[in-house]
Amino acid sequence: MAQAPTTTLTQNVLRDGLILPRTPDPAAMVIFGASGDLTARKLMPALYNLALNRYLPSGFSVIGVADTALSEDEFRAHMEQAVQKFSRTQPVDRAVWQSLAEGISYVRMPFDDQDGYGRLASELDRLDRERGTAGNRVFYLATAPQFFPVIINRLGTSGIARAGEGWKRVVIEKPFGNDLKSAQALNQAIHAVFTEQQIHRIDHYLGKETVQNVLVFRFANGIFEPIWNRRYVDHVQITVAEDIGIERRGKYYESAGALRDIFQNHLLQLLSIAAMEAPPNFDADSVRDEKVKVLKSIHPIDVANDVVRGQYGQGWVGGQQVPGYRQELNVSPTSTTETFVAVRLKIDNWRWADTPFYLRTGKRLPSRASEIAIQFKNPPHLPFAKTAVQELTPNVLVMRIQPHEGASLKIAAKIPGPVLRLRTVNMDFFYGSSFMVESPDAYERLVLDCLLGDATLFAREDEVERAWGLVDRIEAGWASQPPPPFPNYAAGTWGPEEVDALIERDGRRWRRP
Amino acid sequence: MSNHHTEMTTRTFVDVHAIQEELDQVRWGLHEDKEQGEAAQHAAAEARASVLNLIAVVGNEAQLGVVSSVLDRLSITNPSRTLILLAQHTREADKLEAEVSAQERTESGHRVTTERVVLHAHGEPARHLASLATPLLIPDLPVILWWPGRPQFDNPLFDDLCELADRLVVDTDEGFDDADLTNLLHVARRHQAQASIGDLNWARLMAWRHVAAQFFDMPGMLARLTQVQGVSIFHGSDGATAQARLLGGWIRSRLATVGLEVPLELRPDDSLEHGIHRFLIYTGGDDGPARFSMTRLRGGRLSTQIRLGDQDLAERTVRLESRAPEELLGIELTLPGHDALFERALASALA
Numbered sequence: 093m094a095q096a097p098t099t100t101l102t103q104n105v106l107r108d109g110l111i112l113p114r115t116p117d118p119a120a121m122v123i124f125g126a127s128g129d130l131t132a133r134k135l136m137p138a139l140y141n142l143a144l145n146r147y148l149p150s151g152f153s154v155i156g157v158a159d160t161a162l163s164e165d166e167f168r169a170h171m172e173q174a175v176q177k178f179s180r181t182q183p184v185d186r187a188v189w190q191s192l193a194e195g196i197s198y199v200r201m202p203f204d205d206q207d208g209y210g211r212l213a214s215e216l217d218r219l220d221r222e223r224g225t226a227g228n229r230v231f232y233l234a235t236a237p238q239f240f241p242v243i244i245n246r247l248g249t250s251g252i253a254r255a256g257e258g259w260k261r262v263v264i265e266k267p268f269g270n271d272l273k274s275a276q277a278l279n280q281a282i283h284a285v286f287t288e289q290q291i292h293r294i295d296h297y298l299g300k301e302t303v304q305n306v307l308v309f310r311f312a313n314g315i316f317e318p319i320w321n322r323r324y325v326d327h328v329q330i331t332v333a334e335d336i337g338i339e340r341r342g343k344y345y346e347s348a349g350a351l352r353d354i355f356q357n358h359l360l361q362l363l364s365i366a367a368m369e370a371p372p373n374f375d376a377d378s379v380r381d382e383k384v385k386v387l388k389s390i391h392p393i394d395v396a397n398d399v400v401r402g403q404y405g406q407g408w409v410g411g412q413q414v415p416g417y418r419q420e421l422n423v424s425p426t427s428t429t430e431t432f433v434a435v436r437l438k439i440d441n442w443r444w445a446d447t448p449f450y451l452r453t454g455k456r457l458p459s460r461a462s463e464i465a466i467q468f469k470n471p472p473h474l475p476f477a478k479t480a481v482q483e484l485t486p487n488v489l490v491m492r493i494q495p496h497e498g499a500s501l502k503i504a505a506k507i508p509g510p511v512l513r514l515r516t517v518n519m520d521f522f523y524g525s526s527f528m529v530e531s532p533d534a535y536e537r538l539v540l541d542c543l544l545g546d547a548t549l550f551a552r553e554d555e556v557e558r559a560w561g562l563v564d565r566i567e568a569g570w571a572s573q574p575p576p577p578f579p580n581y582a583a584g585t586w587g588p589e590e591v592d593a594l595i596e597r598d599g600r601r602w603r604r605p
Numbered sequence: 606m607s608n609h610h611t612e613m614t615t616r617t618f619v620d621v622h623a624i625q626e627e628l629d630q631v632r633w634g635l636h637e638d639k640e641q642g643e644a645a646q647h648a649a650a651e652a653r654a655s656v657l658n659l660i661a662v663v664g665n666e667a668q669l670g671v672v673s674s675v676l677d678r679l680s681i682t683n684p685s686r687t688l689i690l691l692a693q694h695t696r697e698a699d700k701l702e703a704e705v706s707a708q709e710r711t712e713s714g715h716r717v718t719t720e721r722v723v724l725h726a727h728g729e730p731a732r733h734l735a736s737l738a739t740p741l742l743i744p745d746l747p748v749i750l751w752w753p754g755r756p757q758f759d760n761p762l763f764d765d766l767c768e769l770a771d772r773l774v775v776d777t778d779e780g781f782d783d784a785d786l787t788n789l790l791h792v793a794r795r796h797q798a799q800a801s802i803g804d805l806n807w808a809r810l811m812a813w814r815h816v817a818a819q820f821f822d823m824p825g826m827l828a829r830l831t832q833v834q835g836v837s838i839f840h841g842s843d844g845a846t847a848q849a850r851l852l853g854g855w856i857r858s859r860l861a862t863v864g865l866e867v868p869l870e871l872r873p874d875d876s877l878e879h880g881i882h883r884f885l886i887y888t889g890g891d892d893g894p895a896r897f898s899m900t901r902l903r904g905g906r907l908s909t910q911i912r913l914g915d916q917d918l919a920e921r922t923v924r925l926e927s928r929a930p931e932e933l934l935g936i937e938l939t940l941p942g943h944d945a946l947f948e949r950a951l952a953s954a955l956a
Contacts, residue, residue, distance in 0.1 A: 101831050105859045106818035109946035110811070115822040118919075144924045146815055149823060150909065151919040187906050191922035223919050226824055 116543035117259070118151035119228035120219045122212065124203060124243050125235035126156025126167070130265065132174035134296075135234060138535035140175045143192045144185060147540055151223040153195035155215055159202045167198035180533055195223060203239045209250035216252065227258025230542055234265055241281045248285035263292045263542055268551070270352060271567070272560040279553050292542045293551040297358045299534030299541075302497040303365065304549075306464065307379075309491055309499065311370050316489075319468070322447045326486060327598075329450045329465040330362050331605050333457040335409050337583070338431070342422030349429045350401075354453040356563045357551075358462075360387065362493070363449060364555075366464045367439055376547040380555060387558035391438040395569020400590045401576060402432035404456040407583030414456060414583045428575045431455040432587045435566070436594055450595055450602070456583035461605035462493035476512060485516045488603070621740055627705040628686075628720055628741065657938060658742045660688045660766060661751045669723070672753055679931040680708060680719035683938055686743045687721045692762055694731035701730040701737070735765035747771040749938055750800065754779050758788040767792060767800045774937045776805035776930075777847040778880075786847065786955055793948045803937035805930065807947050810852050812925045813884055813899060816909050817856065820886070820897045823911075832890030833860055835868045839883040842873035847954075849881055854954030855946070856886070861953070901925055 107114075121139075123131055142148050156167050172193065176184050199215055201208025219225045231247060233240055244262070247253040253260055262282065269275025282291055297303055310316055319325070332354050338345040345353065364383035371378040393399060405416035418425050432454030439449065468487040481504075488502040500520040507513040541549055580588040586602065595602055661676065663669045669691050676687055704723040722741055726734055742748055750770035757763055767773055777786065793802045821830045836856055840849040853869040860867050874882070886897040896912040907925040911918040928936075 101827055101863055104818055104821045104827055104830065105862055106814065106821055106830070106856070108859065109944070110815055110818060111940070112815055115819040117824055146812065146819070146923040149819065150911070150921045185904070185906065185924060187902065187904065187922045188924060191920070195919070224823075 113147060113540060114544055115147070115149050116540070117228050118149045118223070118225050119230060119543060120153045120155060120216055120225045121230040121232055122155045122157060123232045123234055124157045124239070125233070126198065127158035127160035127162065127170070128234055130234040131156070132170070133178050134533070134535045135232065135539070136171045136174050137179040138533055138539050140179055140184070140189060140192060141181055141532065141536050142540055144181065144188050151195070151225055153197070153219045153223050153225055155212065156196065156198045157201060157212065159200060161200065162198060164198045168193050168196050171196060203235065204242045204246065206246060206250065209246050209252060213250060213252050213255065227256040229258065229260045230263060231261070232263045237267055240264060240278060244282050244285050253285045259545065260286070261290050261292060261542055261545065262286050263294060265294050266357060267348065267352060268293050268556050269560060270347065272557060272564045275556055275560045279557070288553055289547070291553070292547055293556060294538060295357045295361060295551050296534045296538065297361055298549040299538040300493070301532070302493045303361070305497065306365050306491050306493070317370065320466070321443045322445055324468055325447055326467045326469045327448045327450065327600060328366060329467070329603055330359060330366065331461055331463055331603070332358050332362070332453040333459060333461045333605060334455050335457060335460045337414060337456050338417070338420055338423070340421060342420050346423055346427060346429050350431055350433045350453050350455065351563055351566060355433055355435070355451070356559050359451050359453055360559045360562070362462070362464055363437070363451060367444060367449070369443070374548060379548050380552045384552070384555050384558060386439065387555065387562070389439045389441045390562065391440050393435065393437065393562065393565055395566055396573065398436040398594070399566055399569065400434045400588060400594050401430035401570065402454065402581045402588040402591070403427070403429065403578035404431050404581055404583045405579030407456070407585065409456055409458065409584040416579050416583065418579065428578055432581060434587060434591045434594055448598060452587065452591065454587055457586055458584055459605065460495060463490050463605050465490045465603050476514060480512045481514050484514050621737055624703045624705060624722060624741060628722065655684050655686060655743055655746060657683060657685045657746050658688070658748045659685045659751060660690065660738055660748065660770065661753065662690045662692060662762070662766065663753065664693070666691070668753065675930045675934065676721070677708065678929070679934055682935050684719055686741070687719060688738050688741060689721065689723045690734045690738065691723065691725040692731040692734055693727050694729070694760070696727040698727055699730050700725065700727035732761055734762055735769055738766070739769060749774060751934065755781060755785055758792070770800045771942070772803055772937070773800045774803040774805065774934065777851065778806040778809070778845060780845065781847045783955070786951060790948065790951050790955060793951070801943040802947065803940065803944070804947060805933040805937065806848050806851060808933045808936045809848065809928065810855065812907060813852055813881065814855060816899050816907060816923065817884065817886065817897070820909070820911060829888040829890070829892060829895055831863060831865065832888040832892065833865060833867050833886055834889045835870065835887045837870040837872060837885040838881060839872045839874055839877065840881050841877040841879045842875050843879050845879060846871065846873070850954040851950055852881060852884065854952070855950035858949040858953040
């Protein structure tokens with residue numbers, strides 16, 4: 093017989109030494125929009141890979157909700173096909189899938205149907221009884237944004253959002269609103285049912301290993317922070333360039349444009365993590381407090397002088413002739429939607445005063461690249477002959493997000509020979525060379541974090557509203573100007589001519605990423 | 606996934622300075638001849654990423670071949686300076702020979718380069734290879750000593766290399782008997798301030814440990830951990846018991862930290878394949894009897910189940926990775942230093 097223990101356990105001693113995430117509580121995830129593209133391409137493959145790698149708890153269950161006529165078996169078969177097609181790990185392990193699929197059910201209902209929520213509540217009760225989900229729920233809104241308020245409302249009025257024991261969390265997909273007013277209205281609608289701690293607003297960019305690595309690069313290496321400020325940094329360029337067009341998203345893109353699609357979220361996220369102060373620790377509020385401080389410190393943008401917008405015409409990208417934006421599917425032939433935006437920002441704080449940040453994003457640019465480039469000031473004095481240093485350019489530290497995640501540093505070196513001549517060389521480091529392992533998909537990380545109640549990599553209410561405030565200011569500025577002569581850049585170029593003037597008037601030049 | 610592997614150069618040397626010079630040549634690509642020059646320019650065009658120095662000790666040519674191919678595959682994820690010591694002190698006639706080479710691999714657009722030195726020694730030099738290895742290491746990077754098979758604990762080379770290393774990696778599944786395990790524990794304790802111990806067998810147990818811990822992460826289950834009344838481990842009866850003993854040692858040592866002394870039953874079974882087949886944890890107490898079971902299934906899977914009284918709770922099937930040696934080695938190379946849990950598990954397995 094075992095001897096009786098002398099202490100009461102407060103923690104799981106079997107978990108000690110396992111460098112693995114905590115196991116979430118058994119829970120039911122209700123996916124609204126379960127017959128849609130996001131569920132098939134991202135959510136279900138993410139859940140399968142989490143199950144495969146032992147990150148999901150026993151009893152974990154999924155209820156798909158949609159208004160598509162599907163039997164439960166058809167829904168499971170549809171999900172299995174999706175996993176077969178989109179899982180990052182192949183081949184799909186049938187036994188693991190089967191084990192996950194045992195907990196998958198389907199409720200067909202229109203999202204505003206009060207009776208449907210009654211059936212959903214019954215199904216959740218069944219899972220609590222039969223699979224031990226203990227009242228823990230994640231409501232994942234993978235629908236078109238117009239359904240967000242009604243789903244939230246019905247979750248509240250039906251009592252599902254508050255019923256019984258266990259925790260309740262809600263995940264809201266991007267876009268979160270389309271301006272400050274709509275974002276505030278959506279926040280208000282959600283807060284009528286859920287507290288801020290329960291809300292997880294997705295920006296999948298933050299789930300990327302590469303973006304998290306920027307934080308590690310800055311705050312786990314002692315040598316960069318001392319020079320990461322106005323004293324040593326001349327300016328910062330942040331680029332999110334895409335070589336693809338809008339593909340089949342014409343309808344969405346017509347109402348969004350580059351400003352809402354990329355600037356409001358991805359570009360401002362990169363700005364925040366590049367410019368923020370070190371948080372005291374990496375809990376959700378400490379990190380997000382620092383990011384919000386950056387957004388709060390952005391000097392009011394002079395739209396006429398500091399923002400350039402563009403729209404691509406036809407051109408050549410990667411050796412292929414491509415149509416202009418106005419010729420794309422579901423796009424108006426007279427569209428004034430921008431597919432390119434560049435912004436010159438200043439951050440009014442001690443660290444960054446008078447250090448410009450140049451942000452740009454666009455479709456159909458010559459190459460795909462996301463990066464943060466820190467250009468340092470020239471040395472105060474060069475003790476070399478003028479002819480020796482004519483090829484010298486300033487030090488630049490680049491943190492590449494994609495493709496080829498890594499860092500590079502441009503430094504000066506002597507050209508071998510009897511005469512002292514200097515030139516710039518690039519020291520390139522690919523993370524892949526040191527960690528040539530497959531990274532989990534961003535959705536795997538974010539779904540797991542949500543199940544664990546960690547909101548660090550999700551956007552907070554004030555963060556989202558600050559970002560929309562900036563977008564609104566730019567939109568208002570544009571509304572007061574005559575529309576530019578779109579299209580104003582050819583596909584396969586780095587944007588309209590004015591974008592060069594935006595930076596060259598400061599005596600600087602855009603990098604070629 | 607594109608995959609490309611090039612051997613950039615292979616030359617043979619006997620003098621340490623010549624070896625060092627050749628290593629610099631292959632590392633920075635400074636060869637003058639035309640063919641090497643191209644590769645050299647390629648290599649010199651960017652900073653080189655290296656994460657560690659790896660010393661592997663082999664006893665014969667056949668083992669050298671196996672270890673070389675494991676290290677080839679390992680180099681994709683761990684660009685390193687690798688020294689392979691083929692030490693045959695029992696062979697007469699002193700001999701010392703070094704072969705320097707560089708391997709370049711390209712996968713998915715990433716290129717990694719690894720330098721490798723094979724040091725082949727007979728007779729007396731074989732006992733003193735550590736003196737040759739030391740100057741060939743890249744400064745400031747950790748030194749990992751991988752000793753495949755059963756280490757020669759009484760060979761002075763073993764002690765010398767342990768002195769040099771930050772981590773000693775072995776595989777107790779390679780026929781370690783009681784004396785070997787005892788020696789390993791002795792090394793772990795003796796070298797506590799220096800080399801930490803890594804065991805590929807311990808890395809293999811990760812999935813079992815993870816799933817066992819997850820049972821007690823579940824709501825209401827933590828209290829049952831204080832009510833464990835026994836543990837059973839079913840394993841293949843092919844003579845290799847180190848894996849089952851280590852798993853048993855692990856759970857006993859963990860529960861000992863909360864004052865619980867748990868009986869362990871190791872059950873060899875002729876019908877089972879090599880390794881652990883089933884791991885059962887029994888609990889009792891006021892909450893009634895419960896059984897937490899983990900069963901290995903064919904195809905690299907693990908089935909888990911909880912039985913409370915006579916009620917079976919939700920069953921789950923997860924992956925039980927069958928990891929290749931280079932993957933296990935890769936895990937050991939990224940773990941932080943001293944692994945007190947492993948040492949306690951080992952001590953408990955021997956108790």
